[in-house]
Amino acid sequence: MKRAWVLLLIGALAACTTTPTTPVSEVNADPHAAHRTFSAAPPAPLREGERFLELSMARPFTPTASGGGNDEYRCFLVDPQLTERTFITGSQFLPQNADLVHHAIFFRVKPTDVPKATKMDADAGGDGWTCFGGTGVGSDLGGRAGGGAAAWIAAWAPGGDEVILGSKTGYEMEPGSRIIMQIHYNLLAAKGKPVGEDKSGIRLRLMEGKAGLKPLQTTLLPAPVELPCAADESGPLCERKLAVINVQERFGNQAGFTVAGLNLLCNNGNPAPGPTQKCDTKVREPGMVYAVAGHMHLLGRSIKVELNPGTPQAKVLLDVPSYNFDDQGARALPEPVKVNRGDTLRVTCTHDAGLRKMLPALKDVAPRYVVWGEGTSDEMCLGIVTWTK
Numbered sequence: 001m002k003r004a005w006v007l008l009l010i011g012a013l014a015a016c017t018t019t020p021t022t023p024v025s026e027v028n029a030d031p032h033a034a035h036r037t038f039s040a041a042p043p044a045p046l047r048e049g050e051r052f053l054e055l056s057m058a059r060p061f062t063p064t065a066s067g068g069g070n071d072e073y074r075c076f077l078v079d080p081q082l083t084e085r086t087f088i089t090g091s092q093f094l095p096q097n098a099d100l101v102h103h104a105i106f107f108r109v110k111p112t113d114v115p116k117a118t119k120m121d122a123d124a125g126g127d128g129w130t131c132f133g134g135t136g137v138g139s140d141l142g143g144r145a146g147g148g149a150a151a152w153i154a155a156w157a158p159g160g161d162e163v164i165l166g167s168k169t170g171y172e173m174e175p176g177s178r179i180i181m182q183i184h185y186n187l188l189a190a191k192g193k194p195v196g197e198d199k200s201g202i203r204l205r206l207m208e209g210k211a212g213l214k215p216l217q218t219t220l221l222p223a224p225v226e227l228p229c230a231a232d233e234s235g236p237l238c239e240r241k242l243a244v245i246n247v248q249e250r251f252g253n254q255a256g257f258t259v260a261g262l263n264l265l266c267n268n269g270n271p272a273p274g275p276t277q278k279c280d281t282k283v284r285e286p287g288m289v290y291a292v293a294g295h296m297h298l299l300g301r302s303i304k305v306e307l308n309p310g311t312p313q314a315k316v317l318l319d320v321p322s323y324n325f326d327d328q329g330a331r332a333l334p335e336p337v338k339v340n341r342g343d344t345l346r347v348t349c350t351h352d353a354g355l356r357k358m359l360p361a362l363k364d365v366a367p368r369y370v371v372w373g374e375g376t377s378d379e380m381c382l383g384i385v386t387w388t389k
Contacts, residue, residue, distance in 0.1 A: 056201025
């Protein structure tokens, strides 16, 4: 039974993003300030053997929300036209309309999955397809518990800039591979008004496959979110059952499966209401961890990722005591950390329902019991581990 839930979760978790680096000491009064001020910095000089490749969606796209929500996840298929084995050694997302872009994830599509992805794109008119809960293409099925690899090759969230991979590592791309650019558009601030177009893209650093690099993997460490309304809040959605139904109405039945599945995996099926949630994950194969990130939304207060907590071998891989949504980016470890089969990875998140009435982006959102969900007004708790076998 648990295995079935894991398979359902994997698809849903693939719709999340990378995250925080520099902590801040207080709540950002405007959690989307970085969106309006964002401007991509010039890239660093190419290293020996690298070349740049810029990709973008074929034409401008105008996002729209459905199901009474304020969010759209859209997947765009792009072709890097690779004719030989290649490594991605760095990336820089280029958001064209930063007011709308909540985050972006880039997925590798293996040549065997290209026909399916091409058909999905064509069936949607060539402007990409709606992709809540994952891309819908087999290559994005991600890894949990250190035993598999999500096909993530790049990601961006507010505060992120150019990512340059080090330590002789890169994301491997086979000849004929494609890339899916999944963009989460947040329409909350538009309040039903026209939002304009977007034609975002990405600048990749590429190196030929003969360079002897170690292929990077990505593993996801999710935990439930079970955040009751604040003591001074009330309303129908403060009832957990109705809040879960609301998430399903906005994002489909898969959203409900994710909420239930996370509690099955992490709480033995028994939701534990409270601001702090955690989940332990067993590593299923050995490797070296190079970078760690964490992801929450606007109600996030802190996030931590630990290796073997409570033992003499305990290590803190990521500690963000004051989370800031507008300061996100994967954090490289000072030195790679070895993990062994049977080790424990723990992610711990703290959320604060009291932030809802303090943040301009959420002040008009009805009070609700918050569970895991893909909307900006919902929440997540996710550790993201980048490693090699």
